[in-house]
Amino acid sequence: xxxxxxxxxxxxxxxxxxxxxxxxxxxxxxxxxxxxxxxxxxxxxxxxxxxxxxxxxxxxxxxxxxxxxxxxxxxxxxxxxxxxxxxxxxxxxxxxxxxxxxxxxxxxxxxxxxxxxxxxxxxxxxxxxxxxxxxxxxxxxxxxxxxxxxxxxxxxxxxxxxxxxx
Numbered sequence: 001x002x003x004x005x006x007x008x009x010x011x012x013x014x015x016x017x018x019x020x021x022x023x024x025x026x027x028x029x030x031x032x033x034x035x036x037x038x039x040x041x042x043x044x045x046x047x048x049x050x051x052x053x054x055x056x057x058x059x060x061x062x063x064x065x066x067x068x069x070x071x072x073x074x075x076x077x078x079x080x081x082x083x084x085x086x087x088x089x090x091x092x093x094x095x096x097x098x099x100x101x102x103x104x105x106x107x108x109x110x111x112x113x114x115x116x117x118x119x120x121x122x123x124x125x126x127x128x129x130x131x132x133x134x135x136x137x138x139x140x141x142x143x144x145x146x147x148x149x150x151x152x153x154x155x156x157x158x159x160x161x162x163x164x165x166x
Contacts, residue, residue: 003016004017006070027120047116059088059161064083086163092144096133100124101143106158107120107123
């Protein structure tokens with residue numbers, strides 16, 4: 001992926017640059033369902049992983065992550081509209097912290113939509129070997145949408161393959 005931290009002017013992160021991000025999600029059951037002595041699982045891993053992996057592989061992988069206030073958005077709208085689906089837009093700078101909160105919300109939207117009786121309780125994103133963020137909180141409290149300007153239900157709360165609201 002690539003990103004630019006627009007609000008960190010005069011820093012190396014202001015210039016678009018890339019990272020290899022590694023994302024781990026941790027799921028727990030919504031109920032105290034006893035194991036049945038046969039299948040002994042709440043859901044098969046293929047069911048649990050299919051939507052999430054498709055979204056990561058097809059939408060997030062190789063995306064360019066930008067702030068909703070970044071002037072590069074206007075460049076893409078005017079000059080490269082075909083690339084708009086490849087822009088992951090966050091409220092404010094696309095830091096690893098905000099990505100972890102957005103991903104936490106997104107996977108829970110997928111799980112609920114797919115009728116899977118589990119929820120994510122932890123997301124880890126390793127941006128570099130020395131920078132990892134762990135999110136375990138309430139994404140609604142962590143993600144400020146005050147100046148986001150998107151729809152009532154932003155992309156990170158919808159169980160679809162989007163990564164922006166353009």
